[in-house]
Amino acid sequence: MLNLSSTSPSTAGRRTATKGVVVAGIAVALGLVLAGCTDSAPEPTPTPTATEQAEAGVTDITDTPGSGEGLVGALADAEVKTCELAGDHWEIAGSVTNSSEAAASYRIYVSLLTEGGDTRSLTQVDVESIDAGASADWETSVAVEDDALDCVLRVERYAS
Numbered sequence: 294m295l296n297l298s299s300t301s302p303s304t305a306g307r308r309t310a311t312k313g314v315v316v317a318g319i320a321v322a323l324g325l326v327l328a329g330c331t332d333s334a335p336e337p338t339p340t341p342t343a344t345e346q347a348e349a350g351v352t353d354i355t356d357t358p359g360s361g362e363g364l365v366g367a368l369a370d371a372e373v374k375t376c377e378l379a380g381d382h383w384e385i386a387g388s389v390t391n392s393s394e395a396a397a398s399y400r401i402y403v404s405l406l407t408e409g410g411d412t413r414s415l416t417q418v419d420v421e422s423i424d425a426g427a428s429a430d431w432e433t434s435v436a437v438e439d440d441a442l443d444c445v446l447r448v449e450r451y452a453s
Contacts, residue, residue, distance in 0.1 A: 350405075351435055354417040358402050358447055367392070367450035371401055375432075376444035383414070385444055386432035391423040396453040398422055403433055405442040413437050422453040 367389075375386040383405060391397045398421045405414040414435045423429050 350412060351414040351416070351437055353435070354402065354415055356400060356417060358400075358449070361400065361449060361451055364400075364449040364451055365393075367399065367448045368446060370399070370450060371446055371448040373444050373446065378438070378440050378442075381436065381438050383435045383437055383442065383444075384432070385416075385435065386430065387446075388428050388430050389420050389423065389448070390428040391425055391450070393450065393452075394425050396422050396424050397450045398453050399431075400449040400451070401431060402447040402449075403435070404445045404447070405435060405437055405439075406445055407439070407442060413439050413442055 370392050371387060371389045373385065373387040375384055377384055385403050387401075389399050389401065391399075398419070401418040401420065403414075403416045403418060404412055406412055414437050416433050416435050418431045418433050420429050420431050
């Protein structure tokens with residue numbers, strides 16, 4: 294029987310060697326690319342300790358903003374009457390007026406922000422069961438000594 298294959302033993306060996314060189318070249322190039330990517334990546338920042346968090350700002354909330362069922366945004370229902378630095382803490386006070394047609398409870402999130410918009414504190418104030426059309430006062434104190442902060446509210450209303 295006649296063999297029509299034109300591959301000689303010496304040619305087959307060269308093809309295998311050539312394939313090996315190409316594969317090795319690709320692997321080296323890929324390794325250099327990946328090494329370049331990982332070497333230039335910034336080092337991960339560790340999670341701050343409780344002490345570092347306290348020094349950076351105050352967070353005093355029990356409910357994640359926006360997490361309650363049936364919440365209605367009610368910023369227009371709340372008013373800040375006092376927002377001032379008093380020695381080593383901020384005193385914030387205001388009132389909330391229930392604009393709904395039924396009794397409602399409120400979660401008021403008070404943020405103290407720097408001029409650049411950095412949050413120095415986030416504090417939750419709950420005002421429970423205010424009759425329709427009625428008002429209630431609220432207040433909080435935050436142990437932050439920074440001056441020139443702005444008081445910014447997020448107000449959520451819930452059916453009582």
